[in-house]
Amino acid sequence: MSEVGAAISGIDIAVLIAYFVVTIIIGVWVAKTTETGDDLFLAGRALTWGVIGFSLFASNISSTTLIGLAGAAYSAGISVSTYEWMSGVPLIILAFVFAPLYLRSRITTIPEFLELRFDRRSRVYFSLVTILLSIIVDTAGGLYAGSVVLKTFFPDLVIWQVCLGLGLFAGIYTAAGGLKAVVYTDVLQAVVLIFGSTLMTIIMFGELDYSWARVVEAAPAGHLSMIQPLDDPQLPWLGIIMGVSLLGFWYWVTNQYIVQRVLGAKDLKHAQWGAMLGGFLKLIPLFTMVLPGAMAIVLLPDLPNADMVFPTLVTTVLPVGITGLVLAGLVAAIMSSVDSTLNSASTLVVHDFIEPHHPEFKPEKVGRYGQVTTLILMVVAIAWAPMISNFGGLWSYLQQAFSILVPPIAAIFLIGVFWRRGNGDGAFWSLVVGHSVGLVVFFAGQFGYWPIHFTINVGIMALFSTVVFVVVSLATAAPDAEQIERTTWRPEIAIAEGTLGGAWYRNLKIQAGLLILAMLAVLIGFW
Incomplete structure (x- = not known):
């Protein structure tokens, strides 16, 4: 690990610092317009399709995604990417079925929809489960995993100190700017992630003389295939049908920290277009995060630990400056996951448990409660994150x-x-x-x-x-x-209204059809 850390130059660190500065500027700018609970939780219900789509993508990509996808592709093959490119299916369902129902209901939280459809028992039950998982699993897990990953680049870092720094940074701008701060920093983070990982893929492919045949020759049998036997320990073909589709449905259609962007849409048209954009963006990780792990079989044939694929590639393949950009993308992945889960958990606490007992609260007071709740949850997540190392195999x-x-x-x-x-x-x-x-x-x-x-x-x-x-x-x-x-x-x-007429690229049905064709092309191409 020390060799990896030694490869980080002053220029790379400067790029990282520049990323943090830009994020702070965005957070401060957005915080000035955040006053009410609607501003904090749903960005004033004014989000447009581009912001929604990029935010869906960025919030879904975590540091463990970057490390894990490349590592899994290196050690077990590319079938793990099914979770990524198949995201288009639940996002189409979200666009055509659930976004219309959610926006017509004017809900703030997904558990709130359960109360409208069923009763308050289901709302409270689902909300409690979601809050617990958001803080103990998603937020704290994101902080811990991000800290471990950063330690591979900077070995002298102390885990709890990194958890504290990352948590404070994400928590403060999330509490100040709410969902609007989250989604606008997500746009920056998505651009950095896509640009940095794409550059790394292109440079790696160049190291192989742009010869895919070399990768195919070096890869073990079945390594570059999506469809695996029924006894495959990583992802059997039946699991794709019975499990991945339902896991994706839960994540993209009923998960508060993801769907909150859609709930904050300016109108149904922007919500649906944003979901479609998110589906297309989710095709990218296969080519920029998974295939680099497969190509690493040729460039780094004897790595003892597959999880070191991404850090090793960053510090050995990329030139100075670009390394800093990809590291910024890694930090962006950590931030986008942590800020999203913090904001969604505070939304659930305030809207599902505080507001129902205090209907007299004015919007400004609801916003203050949301900010305080975000900071409290931030402290809980920071305190819990270092404890995860004590769980050993249980965490896996x-x-x-x-x-x-x-x-x-x-x-x-x-x-x-x-x-x-x-x-x-x-x-x-x-x-x-x-x-x-x-x-x-x-x-x-x-x-x-x-x-x-x-x-x-x-x-x-x-x-x-x-x-x-x-x-x-x-x-x-x-x-x-x-x-x-x-x-x-x-x-x-x-x-x-407005999503069927006009230019073909604005037609929601055509967008969904193209997304389905793109997913089929991936499946057939890597069958």
């Missing part, structure tokens, strides 16, 4: 643990907006029973009693949760007709 199970969280949520959202008979009892007990049984299945898997890949478990548990939802709903009273009318999907609400 967290990705698999999402197989517990996702299935009941996916079931009640997907079935609930189409099946008008689904009711509050069905939704609540689907969450409770689905998560309880999912927890049993998870631990059974850890001790070898349930040897089924977690992505396949997602599909099995989603089916089980659907059965619970349907059976309990049919056994209890039907929901209110007016409630159903406002919160279930109909074809006539799917398309925003």
